[in-house]
Every structure is written in structure tokens, then in C-alpha cells.
Amino acid sequence: MDNNIPFNSLPDLPPKADLESPTLLKECIKANKLLAELKGFCQTLPDPKLLINTLVLQESKDSSAIENIVTTQDELYKAVISMDEVHQGSSEAKEVLLYREAIYYGLKMMNQRGLTTNTMVAVMQKLKNTTEGIRKNSGTKLANPATKEIIYTPPEGENIIRAKLKALEEYIHNKEDDTDTLIKMALMHYQFEAIHPFTDGNGRTGRILNVLYLVKNELLNLPVLYLSSFIIKNKSLYYKLLKGVTAKGMWHEWIMYMLQAVSQTAGLTLNKISSIQQLKDETIVIAKEALKSAYNRDIVDLIFSYPYIKINTVINNKIAHRQTASAHLKKLSASGILTPHKKGKEIYYINHRLMNLLSN
């Protein structure tokens, strides 16, 4: 195949490859086991939704970083709490927030209609904040950013692209195929990237589809497993392996990579969530001491869903009026839970221990 010619003969799934070799199955068992642990652990959490919000944000930042959108944690969290005020924040931070919206929107659509072409398009439109749909014009190519060398030219022609997406959709929903779900996810991810249905945002959309797929198949109850950070760290290998499938049918290597991504990430996520939970439990104890009878669980929830807050965040979330809010934040700062940080006219109160956990 020629990198410069649209790959219109991209075959539909499943590939004619051995998807059940002992090496693959061994890796597959390992990944499934770790994922099941993660799922089980999330089910024991008192308020998993709050934790997820923070994890999703982290994923949004990591995934957007693949495209070299530089967003510091600091910028990001400030933008998050400014969301209910004006849409200030930098445009990079906004992209990250859109990514998070795209995940939630994708989940909603998937639950209503499945992981269909429409869901895929909707996810991309949300995250790119565009009304553009499937590629209509020719000319989309993937180039090596350094050398500008063309590495892949995806299929062209809206009808062809739609037909391939339809086939992918059918493969995803085919109940008779008993291939392991994680192996199917690896196949699906390659296929989606190879179809490359949009002019841009295919990588980010594909990464969101992965987690949606895991939720759809009940390997997770909540969208908590994000492979972007693993993919960034192993990006050149990721590109090389995608290429390997197209050029040489190297499915084994590709699937191994994706399974290892799942294992590694599930382990890390499990550790991260349990550290966050532990920190939260400790924080509750200190906050009760600091606020005495004025203690209210909502304030702790707030600083665990927004690692940065301002007085207004407390007020807007209807936890307390200005005076009480201000007193609470001062007491929490004095007890070491929050660190005040003055920026211009604003004082940000940072849950720095949570920030440390998130950025490690």
C-alpha cells in the first residue's frame, strides 16, 4: 500500500489474524483482572461520581496534550472554577473542558442509541465545538510533524467512510462474536483511526470511544479508565504499531500494546483513586475539627471536585453565604487543608494535596 493514496480498500473487522494466541490470551487475562479490580473498587466508593469528575479532567488534559495543547494544571483548574462565571480562561483550557463535556455527552448518547456513527460524530462535534461532520473533501493526510513525511492517507469519499463506519458499528454491536471485549476494543480503536472519519480530532474521539466501549460492555460502571497518558508516553510506538497493522497486518503487536495499556493504566488508576479516597477521609476528619459544629460534608465534596476554589465557588454551590464561606475557607486554610493563593484581585484556595496526587 502507498502512504500517499487513500486507503479505500481498508478491510472491515474482524481481521484474518489469530486473535487467540496463548501470548495474547495471557495478557488479556491479566488486563481483564486488573480492570475488574478497578471496577470493584469503584463500586465500594461512597461518592464515585465526584472522584470521576476530577479524573475526567485529568484525562481531558492528557488527551489534549497529545496534540501539544499546552495546558498547565494551574490554568486548567482556574478555568474550571470560572466556568459558571464568564467563559474566561485560556482557549487551551476551554478545549480541555470541551473534551470533558464530550465524554459525558458521548455516554449519554451511547446509552440512548448505542455506539453508532451518530454518537461518534456527536463526540467529535462536542470536543471540537464544531458542526462539521464526516469528511467530505479529499486531502486529509497524516504526516510526521517533524519531517512532514506522509505516513498515512485515510479512505476518501463520504459514502465510503460512512459504509466503513456502519460496518464498524455492526461489528461493535455483534453479539455473536465472542472475541474478548478488550481485544475487540483494540481492533475497534485501530479501525476507527484507520477510517479517520474527520478532518481533525480523530485521535481524541477514538480515545473517548475506548472508554465508552468499556462502559457499554460493563467492564466498568463509570468512565474511569483513560489510556491517553500511556499513549502519550509511548506515542512513537503507538504510531508505529498503527502503521504496522496497515502495512503488514501486525495485529498481534498492536493488540499486545493495547492490552498492556489497559493493565498498566488500570493499576495506576486503582492506586490513584484509592489515594484520593484516603486523602478525602483524612480531610473530613481535619475539617470537622476545624469547622466544629459548622462542619458540612458539602464543603469537602466541593474541594474534591474542584481542586481550586474561590469564595464565589462556595457561594455559587449554595454551601454558605459570603461571610460564612469566607470564615470556612480561612479556617480550612489555617488547618492546612487549603492553601490560599492570591492572584490579582482573586484569592484561590488550593487543595494542594489533591493537586499533588493528580499530577503524579
Ligand SMILES: Nc1ncnc2c1ncn2[C@@H]1O[C@H](COP(=O)(O)OP(=O)(O)OP(=O)(O)O)[C@@H](O)[C@H]1O
Ligand atoms: N498510521 C496511522 N494509521 C491510522 N491512524 C493513525 C496512524 N498514525 C496515527 N494515527 C491516528 O491519528 C490520530 C491523529 O489524528 P487527528 O489529528 O485527526 O486527531 P487529534 O485528536 O486531532 O490528534 P491527537 O490524537 O494527536 O490528539 C492519532 O492519535 C492516531 O490515533
Ligand SMILES: [Mg+2]
Ligand atoms: Mg489533529
